[in-house]
Amino acid sequence: MEIGEFLRLVLGLVEVAERLRLGEPRPGALLHRNATRRIIVARFDPRHCVAQQYPSIGHTAVPNDLRELLAQLDSLSAPGRRVICRGQSVESWRLQPSIDRDAASRAYVERLEEERRLLGQFRSRAQHLLGEIEWNYVAQGHPDDLIRPMIVMRHFGAPTRLLDWTQSPWAAAFFAAVENFEHDGAVWWCDQAAFEKKAEDQWRRLGMLPEPTAQFDYNPFAFREDSPEFIGPVYLRIRFARAEAQQALFTIAGRLGLLHDDLLRRLVGDQHFGKLLIPALLKQELLYALRARGVTATSLHHVGADRLGFTMSHRRR
Numbered sequence: 001m002e003i004g005e006f007l008r009l010v011l012g013l014v015e016v017a018e019r020l021r022l023g024e025p026r027p028g029a030l031l032h033r034n035a036t037r038r039i040i041v042a043r044f045d046p047r048h049c050v051a052q053q054y055p056s057i058g059h060t061a062v063p064n065d066l067r068e069l070l071a072q073l074d075s076l077s078a079p080g081r082r083v084i085c086r087g088q089s090v091e092s093w094r095l096q097p098s099i100d101r102d103a104a105s106r107a108y109v110e111r112l113e114e115e116r117r118l119l120g121q122f123r124s125r126a127q128h129l130l131g132e133i134e135w136n137y138v139a140q141g142h143p144d145d146l147i148r149p150m151i152v153m154r155h156f157g158a159p160t161r162l163l164d165w166t167q168s169p170w171a172a173a174f175f176a177a178v179e180n181f182e183h184d185g186a187v188w189w190c191d192q193a194a195f196e197k198k199a200e201d202q203w204r205r206l207g208m209l210p211e212p213t214a215q216f217d218y219n220p221f222a223f224r225e226d227s228p229e230f231i232g233p234v235y236l237r238i239r240f241a242r243a244e245a246q247q248a249l250f251t252i253a254g255r256l257g258l259l260h261d262d263l264l265r266r267l268v269g270d271q272h273f274g275k276l277l278i279p280a281l282l283k284q285e286l287l288y289a290l291r292a293r294g295v296t297a298t299s300l301h302h303v304g305a306d307r308l309g310f311t312m313s314h315r316r317r
Contacts, residue, residue: 059274066285072276073187076169082192084165084233084249087175091186091277095260097253099159109225111256115161116223119146122153130156133240145219147252151236154250155243157303161222162234162250163260167192170295171246177283177290178297185278190264192233194272199232202267206230222254230254231263242301 063069076083086095099115123138130138130152138149154162166172169187176185200216203209206228208221218234221227234250236243251260264273278286290296 059270060277061274062277063279063282066282066289069276069278069282069286070289073169073173076187076189076276082167083169083189084167084192084195085169085172085190086163086165086188087172087177087185087278088188089176089178089180089183089185091184091275093186095163095188095264097159097161097163097256097260098154098157099161100257101159103257108256112223112225115256116146118159119149119153122158123149126152126156131240133238137238137240146223147218147234151234151243151250152240155248161256162252165249165251167247167249168295170290170293171300173278173286174290174295174297174300174302176278177286178302181283182280184280185283187276187278188261189274189276190268191272194268195233195264198267199230202230203232218252222252227254229258229263231258231260231267245299245301 061072134152137152150160154160172187176187231253234252
């Protein structure tokens, strides 16, 4: 072990001892943290032996072992409980739509133009790559309806402002565990009923839903230069096979460049929003446990093997 690694290990152990002295919660407890504060969690990891940094957002449950982890997932899928979940293989990643990742700094109107340009590129190239139902989502409808084609774009990995979620905590756990084995993952969750109720209140407050029985349409509000900040759910009206297998839905923000975890926490509060840590050392065990429950890459129509092969080929160049 190099001297730098040894010193980081010692500092990490000192931090753990100090936490125990101060009576801070045990690692498996459900932690309530201030969303704007970042803390250092010092954990002994035989592969790294360093203190690791985690964002503190909403409720964070940190399981001690596989049994606790499966119990937490069971609680999210308990009868009568409706949650939406998102699995991310690196716990520190925020809830950021793909179109905002590594986005160049430019005027907002230029970003809106890029969004429409990406949609046009997908439309022009995808016809012979999609099934009939998916292609109808992309090709048909009013020219100003950007949401329907974006649903298909996002589900096949194209950059959009939509963020993928699932109504299955087990599917989210698979996506949190199946990659980046050297990092902790996370299952983010949000109470679906609270989200729907607060979203409707939000739209009325912003003057976006004048009639109580009106069907909400994001298109007139989400793609303008002066769009308000909001977040809401997007459900699939026509279920295609891959989306059905993953029990997919999406969230959409009123403006580009907004983090969905910030928006959700402000909208529904800590009581209805949080995340479950998927420790790196439990990822492989969790994948075997999910397989025993029938949750696999095949059952979810996951294209991870294609992505792996492409990545390996790209890195050889």
